[in-house]
Amino acid sequence: MATILIVEDDALLLDALTGQLKQLDYGVSTASSVAQAMALLQAQAVDGIILDLGLPGADGMELLVWARARITGLPVLILTARDGVDDRVLGLNAGADDYITKPFNMQELQARLQAMLRRARQPAFTQASSAAGVASTTIGPLVLDHASHAAALNGDLLELTQREWELLELLAHRCGEVVTRDDVLAAWRASPPEPGQTAAPLNSNALEVYVHRLRKKLDASPLNIRNIRGLGYMLAKP
Template sequence: MATLLIVEDDALLLDALSGQLKQLDYSVCTASSVPQAMALLQMQAVDGIILDLGLPGADGIELLTWARAHIAGLPVLILTARDGVEDRVQGLNAGADDYLTKPFNMQELQARLQAMLRRARQPAFTQASSTQGPQLTTLGPLVLDHAGQAAALNGDPLDLTQREWELLALLAHRVGEVVTRDDVLAAWRASPTEPGQAAAPLASNALEVYVHRLRKKLDASPLNIRNIRGLGYMLNRP
């Protein structure tokens, strides 16, 4: 059972949201201000945060920045009435994993929470290994060296940019499963900017460009990146 911290100063919304999440088998703790949330996080471990921005005394971004500095990998979903593009950009650039505006649909919130928590449980760029030494993933003629962030196809090194490597590693880590656009964009947001590129909001159309480029580099193999309409992408097993 995942434990969620809801940081919200609207008592009615806080009570309603807590009740609905508990019905969905989440364990819930609550805070109505940034200091209260910080104190709770120092006493109790949680699996994720639902964070309002318009809080009394201090903005929710302050809590987000503090959490990123003190609790590595803690998933944060911003839930706020601020629906401007600049607000979204600020929240995501500050380290939020997702951003949803009020009023919201409970089913959408549930889906976003599940995706966010799933990403936290399944790191994008690592492959679990029970042995010491280089962490390798082998998919037919494709070999990924996660320690060196390098890939080879039919024994020949692949020339990959940082973003292409991250995309390929995520698809390979979940080979045969659908990887959503949000999964990829969240993984990219969590990684350093490519050399020579300014930090900027990542767009969905940029993902399509990287998928196209990666398909061309895998063209000489039985591996295929499928476009799953309305969902995302899937790397077929060779």
């Protein structure tokens, strides 16, 4: 069972979040200030943080920087009323794994939290299938050979670039589940660049291009890469 630290000074919201996460079988610890959160993190281990920024005494960003310097790989989701683009960029650049603004949808928060924790457990998705000893994956007419990084559709080999293969492998590995944009971008950044593409930007715009290419290559099949609004993509089971 994963344990989440909620750092929030709004007592009503803190109670609501605590109740929701406990219903989902998370362990929950709480703090209402940066000082309390720091003391708790020094005393016990947690698997992730939901962090408000507008806290009494010290800004939540101080806790983010402090935690990043001391606890390697601890996932942090910022939940704040600060909805400016500059605030988002600042939070993500400081090391937050995700950023949600208030008011928010509880189901979206739950999905993003689950995705964040999943990424923390799977830092490099390209090793997932081989590490599990899986030689190939079959989804309807699609067959992926993980050893050779090759995919065939209806028996015909697909021409895939390295990034297209990595994206397809992740979607297939989690077929029927939402794969967030951050999942893909983080894994791409952890893998070697494509030949001749050492300076290629890895961002949401690039991801849209690769998704469009894969969709075209899967056109002749019942497989569908769905766009899950606000979250990411999902390879729907045929």
